[in-house]
Amino acid sequence: xxxxxxxxxxxxxxxxxxxxxxxxxxxxxxxxxxxxxxxxxxxxxxxxxxxxxxxxxxxxxxxxxxxxxxxxxxxxxxxxxxxxxxxxxxxxxxxxxxxxxxxxxxxxxxxxxxxxxxxxxxxxxxxxxxxxxxxxxxxxxxxxxxxxxxxxxxxxxxxxxxxxxxxxxxxxxxxxxxxxxxxxxxxxxxxxxxxxxxxxxxxxxxxxxxxxxxxxxxxxxxxxxxxxxxxxxxxxxxxxxxxxxxxxxxxxxxxxxxxxxxxxxxxxxxxxxxxxxxxxxxxxxxxxxxxxxxxxxxxxxxxxxxxxxxxxxxxxxxxxxxxxxxxxxxxxxxxxxxxxxxxxxxxxxxxxxxxxxxxxxxxxxxxxxxxxxxxxxxxxxxxxxxxxxxxxxxx
Amino acid sequence: xxxxxxxxxxxxxxxxxxxxxxxxxxxxxxxxxxxxxxxxxxxxxxxxxxxxxxxxxxxxxxxxxxxxxxxxxxxxxxxxxxxxxxxxxxxxxxxxxxxxxxxxxxxxxxxxxxxxxxxxxxxxxxxxxxxxxxxxxxxxxxxxxxxxxxxxxxxxxxxxxxxxxxxxxxxxxxxxxxxxxxxxxxxxxxxxxxxxxxxxxxxxxxxxxxxxxxxxxxxxxxxxxxxxxxxxxxxxxxxxxxxxxxxxxxxxxxxxxxxxxxxxxxxxxxxxxxxxxxxxxxxxxxxxxxxxxxxxxxxxxxxxxxxxxxxxxxxxxxxxxxxxxxxxxxxxxxxxxxxxxxxxxxxxxxxxxxxxxxxxxxxxxxxxxxxxxxxxxxxxxxxxxxxxxxxxxxx
Numbered sequence: 001x002x003x004x005x006x007x008x009x010x011x012x013x014x015x016x017x018x019x020x021x022x023x024x025x026x027x028x029x030x031x032x033x034x035x036x037x038x039x040x041x042x043x044x045x046x047x048x049x050x051x052x053x054x055x056x057x058x059x060x061x062x063x064x065x066x067x068x069x070x071x072x073x074x075x076x077x078x079x080x081x082x083x084x085x086x087x088x089x090x091x092x093x094x095x096x097x098x099x100x101x102x103x104x105x106x107x108x109x110x111x112x113x114x115x116x117x118x119x120x121x122x123x124x125x126x127x128x129x130x131x132x133x134x135x136x137x138x139x140x141x142x143x144x145x146x147x148x149x150x151x152x153x154x155x156x157x158x159x160x161x162x163x164x165x166x167x168x169x170x171x172x173x174x175x176x177x178x179x180x181x182x183x184x185x186x187x188x189x190x191x192x193x194x195x196x197x198x199x200x201x202x203x204x205x206x207x208x209x210x211x212x213x214x215x216x217x218x219x220x221x222x223x224x225x226x227x228x229x230x231x232x233x234x235x236x237x238x239x240x241x242x243x244x245x246x247x248x249x250x251x252x253x254x255x256x257x258x259x260x261x262x263x264x265x266x267x268x269x270x271x272x273x274x275x276x277x278x279x280x281x282x283x284x285x286x287x288x289x290x291x292x293x294x295x296x297x298x299x300x301x302x303x304x305x306x307x308x309x310x311x312x313x314x315x316x317x318x319x320x321x322x323x324x325x326x327x328x329x330x331x332x333x334x335x336x337x338x339x340x341x342x343x344x345x346x347x348x349x350x351x352x353x354x355x356x357x358x359x360x361x362x363x364x365x366x367x368x369x370x371x372x373x374x375x376x377x378x379x380x381x382x383x384x385x386x387x388x389x390x391x392x393x394x395x
Numbered sequence: 396x397x398x399x400x401x402x403x404x405x406x407x408x409x410x411x412x413x414x415x416x417x418x419x420x421x422x423x424x425x426x427x428x429x430x431x432x433x434x435x436x437x438x439x440x441x442x443x444x445x446x447x448x449x450x451x452x453x454x455x456x457x458x459x460x461x462x463x464x465x466x467x468x469x470x471x472x473x474x475x476x477x478x479x480x481x482x483x484x485x486x487x488x489x490x491x492x493x494x495x496x497x498x499x500x501x502x503x504x505x506x507x508x509x510x511x512x513x514x515x516x517x518x519x520x521x522x523x524x525x526x527x528x529x530x531x532x533x534x535x536x537x538x539x540x541x542x543x544x545x546x547x548x549x550x551x552x553x554x555x556x557x558x559x560x561x562x563x564x565x566x567x568x569x570x571x572x573x574x575x576x577x578x579x580x581x582x583x584x585x586x587x588x589x590x591x592x593x594x595x596x597x598x599x600x601x602x603x604x605x606x607x608x609x610x611x612x613x614x615x616x617x618x619x620x621x622x623x624x625x626x627x628x629x630x631x632x633x634x635x636x637x638x639x640x641x642x643x644x645x646x647x648x649x650x651x652x653x654x655x656x657x658x659x660x661x662x663x664x665x666x667x668x669x670x671x672x673x674x675x676x677x678x679x680x681x682x683x684x685x686x687x688x689x690x691x692x693x694x695x696x697x698x699x700x701x702x703x704x705x706x707x708x709x710x711x712x713x714x715x716x717x718x719x720x721x722x723x724x725x726x727x728x729x730x731x732x733x734x735x736x737x738x739x740x741x742x743x744x745x746x747x748x749x750x751x752x753x754x755x756x757x758x759x760x761x762x763x764x765x766x767x768x769x770x771x772x773x774x775x776x777x778x779x780x781x782x783x784x785x786x787x788x789x790x
Contacts (some may be wrong), residue, residue, distance in 0.1 A: 017452040050474065058485035066758050072477035077471040077707050079445065083452055089460050090453035097466050101496060102541060146497060174671055210616040344529035 002170040003035045003128070005272040007138065007268055008158035010044035012234035013080050022175075022234060023087035026133065029095060035128050037167065038095075039160040040084055042076025047153075050076060061316065066111035070140075070150040073099065077137035077156065085135040095133040098123070100140035100148065105151045105159065111143040113151035113288055116158060116179070116221075119166040128167075136163060143145045154311075155217035161218035165225035172222060172229045174214055179233045180240030181206055181213050183257040184390040188383045191395055195257060200340060202256055203229075203243040205372045207329045209259035209336045219243060255339035255348075260386050262379055263308040264292060266364075269316035270325040271300045280317070280324060287313050293367060305376075322367050332364065333382040336374040338390060348373065348393075355392050361385050397565040398430045398523070402533065402555035403438035407629035408475050408558040417629060417753060418482035421528065425488060425767040426486075430523050432562065433490075433530045434555040435479055437471025442548075445471060456711065457706040461506035465535075465545040469495065472551065474533035474639035480530040490528040493518070494709075497544065500554065502544045508683055509536055509544035511616075512554060514561040531558060549610030549703075557615035567624045569609055573629045574701035575635030575699055577654040579785040583778045586790055590636050597651055597733060598624075598638045600767045605619055605729045606656035614638060635750035650699060650734035650743075655752050655781050657701040657728045659687060661759075666695045675719060678712050688762060700729070700771075727759065728777040731769040732784060743768065743788075750787050756780050 006029065008022050022040075029036050039046075050072050051357040054060065060069055088095035103123060107114035125135045127134050138156025141149045149159050157174060159368040161174060164172035181203065184192040198206070200223035207216035213231050223245065232240030271277040277300070284291060306314060309328065318326055326395040337348070348360065349366070362382060377385050398626060400425065417435075424431050436442075445467050449455065452752050455464055476492040483490035496517060500748060502509035522529050533551025536544045546553045559567035559616060576598065579587040595618035602611035608626050617624045617638065627635030666672040672695070679686060687700040690704070699708060703725065713721055732747070744761070748772065759771040772780050 016448060019452060031596075045432070053411060053474070053478055054481055057414060058481040062484070064489070064491070068477040068480040068484070068492055070477075071480075072474050075477075077474045077475070078470045079448070082463040082465075082470075085447055085463040085466075086449055086460055088455040089457070089463070094459070096459070099466070103678055148494075297692050340546055 001033050002036060003028065003037070003167060004392050005037045005039060005160050005164045005167075005169045005175050005188070007039040007156060007172070008041065008084075008234060009156065009174070009176045010041045010047070010319045011212075012175050013040055013042075014044040016083070019080070019083050019087050021335060022084060023091055023093075025093050025175075025234065026084075026088060026243065027093055030133065035170070036100070036133055036160060037124060037128070037163060038084060038133065039138045039156055039163060040080040040135065041076060041156040043080055043139050046076040046079070047073055060112075062073045063111060067147055070111045071148045073150050074137070074140040074148050077139050080315065081135045081137040088133060088135065093133055094131055096127060097134055098134050100137060101146075103136070103141040104140035107143055107151070109143045109145070109149075110288075111147075111149055113152040114143065114152065116141060116162040119162055121166040124163070124167055138216070151217075154212075154217075157215035157218035158221065161221035161229070163255075165221055166228050169227060172227060174218070174229060174231045175234040176213055176231065177233065177235070178231075178240075179236060179238060180214055180231050181243075181257070181352045183394045184386050185260065188260075188386050189258070189390045192257075192390060193273075193395065196239075198241060198243045199246055201371060205336065205338045206257065206259050209261045209338075209372075209374070213241075214243070223237060255337060257338050257394070258386050258389045259336045260333060260382055261336075262382060264305050264332065264334060265308050265311055265314075266303065266305055266328045266329040266332045266376070267314065268301065271302070272323050275302070276321075276323055277302060280321065283317050284314070287317065289313055289317075293366075331379045332376055333379045334374050334376050335382060335385045335389060336372050337393060339393075340371060351392060355388055356385060359384060359388055396428050396430060398432070398562060399424065399564075399604065400432045400434060400555050400559040400564045401568045402434040402551060402567070402569050402627060403479075404551065404569070404571045405442070407570050408435055408479065409439040413629075414475070414478050414482050417479060417487075418486055421483060422486050425528065431528055432519060432558060432564070433479060433528065434551055434558060434780050435472060435475040435530065436551040438475055438769065441442040441474070441512075442468055442483060442617050456486075456508075457584060458506060462542055465506045465509075466543045468545050469532070469535040469543050472534050476530045476532040483528060483530065485506045488528055489526055490530055491522060491530050491554035494530045495532060496537040496541075498531070499522055500557070502538055502546070504538045504540070504544075505546055506542075507617055507643040507681075511536060511546065511557040514557055519558070519562055519701035525720065530775070533777075534666075535680060536559065546612075549607075549612075549687045551629055552613035553616065555622070555747065556616035559622050560616055560648045564622060564692045566661060567613070569613070569624060569626045570629040571608060571626065571646070572628065572630070573608055573635075574631060574633060575626050575628075576597040576638075577650070578789045579781050580655065583655075584785045588790065589672075591634075593636055593638045593651070595638060595639055600731065601654050604656045604729065604733075604769070606769075608636075611637070612777045632738050650732060651787070653781050653784045654731045654733060655728060655777055656731075657777060659700050659708055659729060660703050660709075661698065661724040661771070662709065662728045663696065663698045666697070667718050668695070671716075671718055675712070675716065679709070682708050682712065684708055684712075725776045727771055728778060728782045729771050730773045731766050731767050731786060734787060735766060746787060747784060750783055751780060754779060756783070 083094040085097040093355040182192040228244040295303040480492040533554040577587040623639040690698040
């Protein structure tokens with residue numbers, strides 16, 4: 001008998017019928033003899049709707065406003081947890097919804113992108129021992145002031161991983177609307193293949209680069225507590241991608257896949273002095289703006305890649321900093337080749353360069369690490385670049 | 396400086412724009428120098444939508460299912476509380492949402508129609524003393540197991556009254572989409588007048604009889620703790636109806652108003668023996684089915700009025716009781732004359748009888764108390780009966 005945490009994302013619980021399907025799946029797992037803990041996201045579209053309600057009423061430029069934003073947003077997962085618990089009960093399973101504050105899932109103090117600090121597993125273990133299936137509202141927690149916090153977008157994956165760690169689950173299964181992690185986005189590359197096995201490190205590169213299958217914070221928790229995550233489709237009966245310590249297949253190809261990310265922005269800043277640059281990045285940090293990469297060309301000129309979602313916050317800071325000259329480009333994307341020892345293989349870069357050039361795709365910049373080679377291209381060329389690289393390097 | 400609890404109902408917070416209007420109103424009250432505690436309902440339509448999600452997934456015939464139903468339904472008020480707190484902050488008011496479990500609002504153990512047992516006022520007083528305006532999610536509480544409960548439909552009124560009692564508020568103001576309590580439903584009777592002052596007892600008769608302005612549990616709490624409730628429109632700047640210990644106007648007319656209620660059902664049961672009758676009413680009580688009135692004609696034949704909302708539960712019980720022959724009629728309504736010493740004034744009943752008969756309206760039955768004379772009529776005749784009685788007895 002295994003203990004399995006099953007997380008169902010927004011599209012998997014998108015309406016009543018889909019919630020019923022999820023309930024059938026959970027019931028089957030219980031019949032198979034496993035102990036199941038369920039984690040759910042909000043129904044597809046609900047979180048966006050709640051966010052747009054908030055945006056229609058107020059800006060969100062203070063901690064106390066973000067606190068209310070979190071209260072509003074967290075309600076989406078509450079509804080799904082209750083509905084799924086109902087659907088399970090209707091199928092004869094003793095199920096009980098659990099909200100962030102009820103477990104509790106203790107998080108850091110700050111709002112909107114809170115970090116999980118501690119989960120008391122006592123209640124969960126007690127429920128499981130009495131044959132009750134817990135259905136946990138993902139994405140949310142409570143801070144030391146007793147106020148509701150949320151874990152940021154994709155936070156339900158983080159909840160599932162944190163719960164898995166706290167009860168020492170055998171598997172953390174992430175059910176989503178795709179079959180697993182692919183060698184490239186199958187919507188772009190029809191030949192893309194499902195990857196059966198990935199290491200945590202490899203998955204982190206995929207997750208980071210916009211493969212929206214699994215949030216990277218979840219992978220990091222799995223890596224730290226060493227349990228396998230399995231990504232699979234809620235709509236199929238097939239094993240998807242397993243992410244674990246080692247990708248056991250020693251003969252796996254050197255190049256694992258092609259990821260891409262359009263949700264990034266290229267910014268360049270010209271500062272009047274070094275102090276001004278220090279101040280800007282300090283403000284970025286205070287406002288939780290993640291800088292993906294920095295190229296410092298001269299003492300006073302810096303090029304950064306930031307996330308598209310942070311652009312409003314960045315703009316607000318720049319509006320208060322009249323001395324900084326800047327440019328923001330949203331028309332770029334990053335295409336990444338994920339594999340082994342890429343840094344040492346100079347042939348790959350030259351092959352990539354020439355095949356993209358043959359198709360008229362400009363390479364704006366390039367960054368490499370041991371397991372990733374990232375290329376910045378104009379956004380309209382993203383799909384073509386992914387296709388070309390997948391054809392060139394994978395199949 | 397008065398302490399005022401202001402409760403805003405579903406239509407008052409029906410969309411972003413209306414929430415902004417409510418925020419403006421609260422800000423004005425604060426500027427006027429009062430200390431304000433806000434209680435909000437779910438946005439109009441949200442609770443019904445959540446209820447229909449639940450109904451689409453499962454029946455609700457167990458405590459543990461009702462527990463999940465409560466979790467789902469309570470989320471509506473959570474969203475409004477967060478949005479209004481945001482709107483107030485945007486206007487420079489330090490505001491903070493408070494959910495049922497955060498105060499906490501401690502309720503009885505059972506779900507869906509829980510009773511408020513205790514509200515800890517310490518946190519509320521502390522927030523008010525630090526100049527923070529609390530925005531409380533109505534309708535919800537938490538039981539001794541730490542599970543979410545709801546107070547039943549109209550429960551936000553109850554929350555507002557219970558909060559008023561706990562902090563010894565000077566006024567409990569119920570903002571709604573009507574100007575106050577009228578001598579009859581103004582949609583039916585254009586000549587109906589707003590009533591300025593009502594006693595708790597008079598208001599209870601109106602509330603009970605389907606004047607949807609104010610929930611009767613709220614009135615009962617106000618009566619017990621002796622604070623005035625003021626009912627008024629969120630959309631106007633006018634004092635509505637004040638409900639307090641005495642309706643001070645000694646010269647107020649003998650007849651105060653005409654209420655009506657279509658949300659009732661007439662049932663008659665034929666039992667094989669006395670025991671069968673006992674069992675049925677015991678089951679009604681267990682299932683929290685409120686019997687409005689009982690007429691026992693013979694040992695084995697009973698006529699009852701029950702609430703339309705309970706009909707599914709009643710039907711389910713009858714389906715399990717093959718020995719009971721029954722009839723259910725939904726095509727009836729009750730029209731009530733509310734006033735003083737009606738029981739002693741035999742002339743009223745004869746006047747009512749003849750004027751309704753003149754219009755061909757059948758009086759199916761009649762019940763009277765000291766301050767109410769209720770007449771059962773066929774449902775299609777409700778509007779005409781209200782109009783005729785209002786014209787006959789009021790203006």
